[in-house]
Amino acid sequence: MEASVDRRKQPRAPTAGNGNANGVASAAAEEEEGELEEEEEEKLRLRLRANENHKPESYEDLQMQLEFSPLLFSSLEQYLPFNMLHVSRELKLQYMRQILLRYSPEGERARVKRHKEYRQKIILNYQPLHRELYTMHEANFFVPSFLKAIAENTEESFRSIMAEPSPGIYTFEMLQPRFCELLLSEVENFERWVHEKKLRIMRPNTMNRYGAVLDDFGFETMLEKLMEGFICPISRVFFPEVGGSTLDSHHGFVVEYGVNRDVELGFHVDDSEVTLNVCLGKQFSGGTLFFRGVRCDEHVHSESQPEEIIDYSHVPGHAVLHRGRHRHGARATTSGQRVNLLLWCRRYLFLCVYSLKNLQDA
Numbered sequence: 350m351e352a353s354v355d356r357r358k359q360p361r362a363p364t365a366g367n368g369n370a371n372g373v374a375s376a377a378a379e380e381e382e383g384e385l386e387e388e389e390e391e392k393l394r395l396r397l398r399a400n401e402n403h404k405p406e407s408y409e410d411l412q413m414q415l416e417f418s419p420l421l422f423s424s425l426e427q428y429l430p431f432n433m434l435h436v437s438r439e440l441k442l443q444y445m446r447q448i449l450l451r452y453s454p455e456g457e458r459a460r461v462k463r464h465k466e467y468r469q470k471i472i473l474n475y476q477p478l479h480r481e482l483y484t485m486h487e488a489n490f491f492v493p494s495f496l497k498a499i500a501e502n503t504e505e506s507f508r509s510i511m512a513e514p515s516p517g518i519y520t521f522e523m524l525q526p527r528f529c530e531l532l533l534s535e536v537e538n539f540e541r542w543v544h545e546k547k548l549r550i551m552r553p554n555t556m557n558r559y560g561a562v563l564d565d566f567g568f569e570t571m572l573e574k575l576m577e578g579f580i581c582p583i584s585r586v587f588f589p590e591v592g593g594s595t596l597d598s599h600h601g602f603v604v605e606y607g608v609n610r611d612v613e614l615g616f617h618v619d620d621s622e623v624t625l626n627v628c629l630g631k632q633f634s635g636g637t638l639f640f641r642g643v644r645c646d647e648h649v650h651s652e653s654q655p656e657e658i659i660d661y662s663h664v665p666g667h668a669v670l671h672r673g674r675h676r677h678g679a680r681a682t683t684s685g686q687r688v689n690l691l692l693w694c695r696r697y698l699f700l701c702v703y704s705l706k707n708l709q710d711a
């Protein structure tokens with residue numbers, strides 16, 4: 350098994366979106382007034398260090414016209430040269446956009462554009478069944494023990510609700526049964542709608558034939574809050590080596606296993622820094638999650654040590670939190686139906702800015 354480990358990828362453009370696929374191509378921006386002279390374009394540079402005192406602009410209102418995430422522009426702004434910090438927002442935008450365009454492959458931008466249009470079509474037409482799920486209501490979503498631990502926000506309080514069956518794998522009770530039930534019925538409602546409309550649904554990633562991307566049908570803001578308010582505090586304590594407290598984007602989806610669904614999931618690593626995996630139900634047997642230790646890219650296929658081999662049986666409402674690079678897979682769900690909520694948490698904006706600066710310095 351150790352011979353082959355897939356990198357489980359979301360079918361998306363890593364450099365053009367922010368993991369939330371909120372960028373769309375617009376040729377119009379090129380003809381905007383105040384365009385930079387060609388000569389100046391040659392000098393487009395980012396500073397080595399962020400200017401922490403600079404408060405970046407918001408570009409959210411331009412979301413529909415921009416081919417990159419508004420958040421990416423805000424992150425990048427802190428790295429602008431001093432003389433660019435106080436020019437107009439339009440000029441800053443143009444400066445940053447030209448840098449981004451230089452390093453972002455066109456094919457990926459086109460893919461992000463298509464994804465954005467797909468999402469827009471859904472958001473405009475899909476009628477949610479349980480609207481109360483789309484905004485964060487923590488008292489309705491989470492069990493009290495989880496809320497208490499988060500409110501206390503200490504390593505001790507987190508450990509008091511968690512088991513750590515193997516180093517770096519944390520399990521705990523998290524979601525209320527009622528929330529799981531409603532979310533399952535919302536997902537079913539969405540899938541019914543997709544089927545009725547004869548839409549081609551985009552699956553969560555390259556290894557699933559079933560399941561749905563929650564961010565695509567309205568859950569983006571709620572899941573953002575879940576990551577920021579609940580997963581970042583825990584990751585800050587347990588996953589500092591992957592920037593646990595600075596996770597800045599996510600990919601949220603459900604996977605579905607059972608008869609007429611996916612059966613199992615091969616050995617893989619996730620396209621995330623930190624992964625939250627919560628079982629929503631329903632009733633099932635099998636579906637055990639197996640882990641085989643954390644590896645870097647170069648050693649992802651190496652043998653595992655006996656102490657790294659661990660199995661975990663999903664329990665509805667209970668979460669598993671692990672590093673994306675903690676190699677794992679799921680055994681066959683042999684009867685019933687198993688649905689899990691996955692939140693791949695990333696440091697996408699940070700890594701984007703970092704790789705841009707590296708490319709510039711190369």
Ligand SMILES: O=C(O)CCC(=O)C(=O)O
Nearest residue numbers: 604614619638679689691
């Ligand atoms: O089925 C599971 O619980 C594992 C899912 C998983 O690893 C993933 O979606 O990346």
Ligand SMILES: [Fe+2]
Nearest residue numbers: 357617618619
């Ligand atoms: Fe995974």
